[in-house]
Structures are given as structure tokens and as C-alpha cells.
Amino acid sequence: MHQHQDNTKKEQYNLNKLQKRLRRNVGEAIADYNMIEEGDRIMVCLSGGKDSYTMLEILRNLQQSAPVSFSLVAVNLDQKQPGFPEHILPEYLDKLGVEYKIVEENTYAIVKDKIPEGKTTCSLCSRLRRGILYRTATELGCTKIALGHHRDDILQTLFLNMFYGGKMKGMPPKLMSDDGKHIVIRPLAYCREKDIERFAIAREYPIIPCNLCGSQPNLQRQVIGDMLRDWDKRYPGRIETLFSAMQDIVPSHMADTSLFDFKGIQHGSEVVDGGDLAFDREPVPLRPAGWQPEDDEDAPVRLDVMQIR
Ligand code: SF4
Numbered sequence: 353m354h355q356h357q358d359n360t361k362k363e364q365y366n367l368n369k370l371q372k373r374l375r376r377n378v379g380e381a382i383a384d385y386n387m388i389e390e391g392d393r394i395m396v397c398l399s400g401g402k403d404s405y406t407m408l409e410i411l412r413n414l415q416q417s418a419p420v421s422f423s424l425v426a427v428n429l430d431q432k433q434p435g436f437p438e439h440i441l442p443e444y445l446d447k448l449g450v451e452y453k454i455v456e457e458n459t460y461a462i463v464k465d466k467i468p469e470g471k472t473t474c475s476l477c478s479r480l481r482r483g484i485l486y487r488t489a490t491e492l493g494c495t496k497i498a499l500g501h502h503r504d505d506i507l508q509t510l511f512l513n514m515f516y517g518g519k520m521k522g523m524p525p526k527l528m529s530d531d532g533k534h535i536v537i538r539p540l541a542y543c544r545e546k547d548i549e550r551f552a553i554a555r556e557y558p559i560i561p562c563n564l565c566g567s568q569p570n571l572q573r574q575v576i577g578d579m580l581r582d583w584d585k586r587y588p589g590r591i592e593t594l595f596s597a598m599q600d601i602v603p604s605h606m607a608d609t610s611l612f613d614f615k616g617i618q619h620g621s622e623v624v625d626g627g628d629l630a631f632d633r634e635p636v637p638l639r640p641a642g643w644q645p646e647d648d649e650d651a652p653v654r655l656d657v658m659q660i661r
Contacts, residue, residue, distance in 0.1 A: 363554065366550075366554070367551070367554045367555075370547055370550055370551045370554070371410075371413075371551065373547060374406065374410050374543055374547055374548070374551060375410055375413060375414060377540070377542040377543045377544075377547075378407075378410045378411070378414060378539045378540065378542070378543065379414060380542055381525055381538075381539055381540070381541045381542045382414075382537075382539055384525075385525045385526040385537070385541075386526075387496070387525070387526055387537040387539060388418070388420060388422050388496070388537070388539075389420060389422075390420040390421060390422070391420075391421070391422065391495075392420075392422040392423075392495045392496050393422070393423045393424075393425065393492070393493060393494045393495050393496075394411070394422055394423070394424050394425070394494060394495070394496045394497075394498050394537075395425055395426075395427050395485075395488065395489045395492060395494035395496070395497045395498065396408050396411060396424050396425065396426045396427065396498045397427055397428075397429075397485060397497065397498065397499050397500065398426045398427065398428045398441060398445075398452075399428070399429075399500070399560070399562065400428065400440065400441055400558075400559065400560030400562075401500070401559060401560070401562055402548055402549060402551075402552035402557060402559060403500035403501070403502055403505075403540060403548055404500040405552060405555070405557040405559075406500070406540070406543075406548045406551055406552055406555075406557075407498060407500040407539055407540055408424070408426055408450070409555070410539070410540075411424055411498065411539060412424065412448075412450070423451070424450065424451070425450075425451045425452060425453065425492055425494065426441075426445055426450050426451070426452040426453075427452065427453050427454075427455060427485065427488055427489075427492070428441045428452070428453075428454050428455070429454075429455045429457065429459075429481055429484055429485065429488075430454055430455065430456045430457070431457065431458070431459045431460050431477070431481065431565075432456065432457070432458040432459070432460045432461065433460045433564040433565045434460070434564065434566075435564050436560070436564055437560060438454075440558045440560055441454065441560070442454060443558075444557075444558055453488065453492065455484060455488050457480075457484050459477060459480040459481060459484070460565060462476075462480060463476050463477045463480070463565075472567060472568065472570070473565065473567045474567055474570065477565070477567075482529075482530075485497065486529055486531060486533065486534055489534055490533070490534075494534075495535070496534075496535050496536070496537050497529070497534050497535070497536045497537070498536075498537050498538070498539055499536060499537070499538050500538075500540055501523055501538045501540060501541070502538075502540040502541070502543045502544070502545050502548055503540070503541060503542055503543055503544055503545070503591075503595055504544065504545040504577070504580060504591070505523060505545075506522050506523045506525075506538075506541060506595070506598070507522070507580060507591065507594055507595060507598075508573055508576050508577055508580065509521075509522050509523040510522035510523075510594075510598065511576045511579070511580070512572060512573060512576055515572075515576070516572060520606075522598055523538070524538075525537065525538045525541035526538070542595075544591075602625050604624040604625045605625060
């Protein structure tokens with residue numbers, strides 16, 4: 353009995369710690385990229401996966417104490433995939449008392465019709481989904497669209513683009529949509545996937561499986577995900593360092609002529625960004641940049657971020 357109580361207490365303690373960390377990560381990302389402003393009406397895209405449930409909960413949480421006032425409307429797109437449990441999200445959202453809209457569009461039939469059997473369907477499917485979500489945001493009068501991608505999704509995209517696309521291009525925390533009409537934000541940009549995973553399990557979200565369409569998962573993305581998870585285990589801090597690197601780019605020390613005027617370097621030019629350190633032994637920090645200990649809930653808090661304590 354005592355043992356059971358102890359375990360429950362411990363679980364509660366861990367859940368609180370996780371929630372605090374996620375809240376801090378989200379608050380910092382919102383502040384760094386000015387994701388949310390006074391009066392915003394934010395469409396929270398809810399797929400029924402762990403990331404989107406977590407995003408909704410943390411945003412609702414921050415809403416209580418944020419220095420700006422904003423409203424949220426959860427949106428799920430029912431793509432009419434066979435076996436989609438359509439009752440789960442309305443029940444969950446009704447219980448929470450969140451404003452929401454379920455949009456029904458049979459993109460599944462379109463994709464099945466257009467893409468030959470055995471070919472990957474994700475690119476057409478997500479293009480269709482994007483269009484519908486943008487249209488819905490306009491209909492609902494939303495000023496921002498929030499997507500549930502997290503730090504590890506962002507890094508995976510960077511490596512996918514580097515390995516297969518020959519581009520250093522990740523996934524921005526905030527961007528203007530292709531049609532130039534919507535601002536898309538990713539409030540979980542600083543959140544680690546493993547925190548979200550643990551949080552989602554502890555909160556017992558009614559997860560809707562994402563493979564209902566029968567499409568095979570993207571193999572390349574999976575390989576990169578495994579590589580990053582392996583690095584994380586073997587070299588703690590490496591993932592944090594990589595993400596910090598995305599926030600600290602030195603164009604004069606890369607090789608993109610559109611980002612830096614290499615041709616313009618002449619005798620008499622100024623030394624830029626430390627000049628050439630290639631022949632020096634650069635000090636390697638003992639602790640990787642951006643590294644945070646697992647138990648970092650007591651880490652100093654930035655004053656300009658949305659924060660609940
Ligand atoms: S996995 Fe299925 S539902 Fe998801 S994007 Fe690909 S085709 Fe669409």
C-alpha cells in the first residue's frame with residue numbers, strides 16, 4: 353500500500369517536472385520568435401498524436417498566465433481514412449471545454465485515386481491537408497496556425513535535407529505560408545521528443561494511430577530519427593548542440609555565395625567573424641553548447657518569456 357502511494361507520488365512529481373520543462377520550452381520559443389501577440393486567435397492543429405495533444409495542453413496552460421491575451425481553437429481534419437475513430441477527439445475536446453472544429457474532407461479517396469498502388473502517398477496527402485487547413489484558418493478568422501512539430505522533427509528535417517536534398521534547410525519555428533496569407537508557428541520547437549512522449553504517456557491522451565492510411569512510413573526519415581536517437585544515447589548533449597548550431601549560423605564561414613559576398617573580399621577588407629581560425633586549435637568546450645541536465649527545472653528563468661511558476 354505504502355509502496356503504491358510512494359510510486360504515485362513519484363509519478364506525480366515527475367509529471368509536474370516534465371510539465372514545467374515543456375512549459376518553459378514553449379514559453380521561450382514563443383518569446384524568441386514572437387509567435388503570439390495580443391489578440392491572436394490561434395488555430396491549433398490537432399491530429400490526435402502525442403505532439404498535438406501536448407501542444408494544446410501547454411498552450412492552454414500558458415494562456416492562463418501569459419502577459420498577452422489570445423484565444424485558441426482546436427481543429428482536426430478527418431481525412432476519412434478507414435477506421436478513423438471519429439468520436440475520440442470531439443469527446444476529448446468537449447470534456448476539456450475547448451472551442452473546436454472537425455473538418456471532414458475525403459482526401460483519402462483522392463490520394464488513393466491519384467497515386468498508383470505501392471507509391472508513397474504522403475506528399476499529395478499533406479499538400480491537400482495544408483490547403484484545407486489554410487482555408488479553415490481563414491474561415492475561422494484565425495491569425496496564426498500552430499503545428500505540433502518539435503525540436504527533433506526540426507533536426508530530422510535538417511539532416512534529411514542535407515543528406516538527400518543537398519541543402520542546409522530545416523523547419524522554421526515561424527513562417528509565412530506559401531499563399532502569403534497565414535503565419536504558421538511551431539510552439540514545440542524547443543521541446544525534446546522524449547519529454548513529449550513521457551508527458552503524453554503520463555497524461556494518458558487518447559492517441560489516434562497515424563498509420564490508418566496504410567502508407568509506409570518514410571524510411572529515410574526513420575533512419576535519420578534512429579541516428580539522432582543513437583547519438584543522443586551515446587553522446588549526451590549532442591542533440592542540444594546541433595539545435596544550438598541551427599540558431600548560430602556564420603554565413604561568412606560557410607560557402608553560400610548568396611549569403612555572403614565572398615567575391616567582395618579584397619585586400620583592405622575587414623576581418624569578419626574572427627577571420628580564419630582553421631589553423632588554430634580551437635578550444636573544444638567540455639560541456640556541449642545548449643546542453644541542459646535532465647533535471648533542469650531549477651534552471652534560471654528568462655524574464656521576457658511567458659512563464660508560470
Ligand atoms: S502517413 Fe498517410 S495520412 Fe499521413 S501524410 Fe502520409 S498518406 Fe497522409
